[in-house]
Amino acid sequence: MKTFAHLFFMLLLFVPFTNKIQVCLADCDNLQDTCPAVQPNKQTIFINGLQCKNPSNVTAQDFKTTELSNAGSSDIFGASLKIVTASEFTGLNTLGLSIGRTDIDGNGLVNFHYHPRATEMIFVTKGVLLAGFVDTKNQFFQKYLKVGDVFVFPKALFHFCLNHGFQEATFFSVFNSQNPGFVTLSPTTFDTTLESLDKIKKRLISLSASEAHDVTGFISPELENIYS
Template sequence: MNSFFLFCMILCACTKICLVYCDNLQDTCPAATGKQSIFINGLPCKNPATVTPSDFKSTKLSSRGDTDNFFRSSTTIVTAADFPGLNTLGLSIARTDLDVDGLVLPQSHPRASELFFVSAGVVIAGFVDSKNQLFQKILKEGDVFVLPRGLLHFCVNAGNEAATIFSVLSSQNPGEVSVAGAMFESDPDMINKLVSKTKSLVNGLENATLFGFN
């Protein structure tokens, strides 16, 4: 019995030590994105001697995305796997481009909140909470809107010109769950109805039931 209590005390002490050192132990940790021989919750760090300023710069969001698709939109998310300097910082970045009448169907990021910044155009962005309550706002150039972690959210171009949104997400691997992809991929008619319901929000239907297909 005494040995058991001693073991518990040691375990508690070790747990406390682990919690104390959960943050970075060095200034930076650019990802070593080559072939991994071990698997960890994240990406291994490069040798500090090989870290360069280029690790902290990315041009992956400098160009407009391809919006030649059914939804007239494009979203590019850049994580630590593509931008080494993000590793261990708990951040990723994204760019969303919307043509006129373009939209991003309801989706969620299970591991991250998202901060929207409208760089150009006019959009409506919103999310639905666990009580099925809708929160949405018209956003103009320079406006910022926050999307809480794990909640379904969407955005629609509400202007007469193309719109661009830049986002910062609070995880280096936020994940993405798409309603259209998860539920309606094999049923184009249902996707069309979801598109119609989402676009109806633009017309001021604040109390529209987002997933009511009656």
């Protein structure tokens, strides 16, 4: 009983100082140099990541991929998104990284979406983009991007990219999670006729009329002013 009372007293002393302790949560650090993934035929237990290959079977090929060499098929917004994780690029396993490629047709749009487990950093290699995100205070941040520009979408915040040039646009992404996740507004949330999609694009462009005011309180968490 005295031992329990002593521990309880020490806990009370410790509580006032807990606000000074910073905790950083992210993908777990790897415990070895590399761990190229191998897909088991039957996985009977949950693993936070993928099983590793036998180290004696690891080769340089495990750390190379051609998954981003070509664009994928476009969706109704005229955008093609590829996110490559350790499942496709085995050398990424345990490194806390994923990569991606996005191609947007002329006047196309990457619809509002977010990644629940990762921040996304993009690098533009072709075209001109209007990219932006909405934070938890309903503030709107966006910028025009050209070839060579880099932009960051913070973790779990809705963001978009609109092709604002005269040719197809392409950018590559890096995510600070092995499994970033992807959550988007369902096409059933709003009218997907060409007329309605064009209205969405025009409203996004109108918001950028004055880049001197990148932060506004114009957009609600549900993006009602864009999709209504």
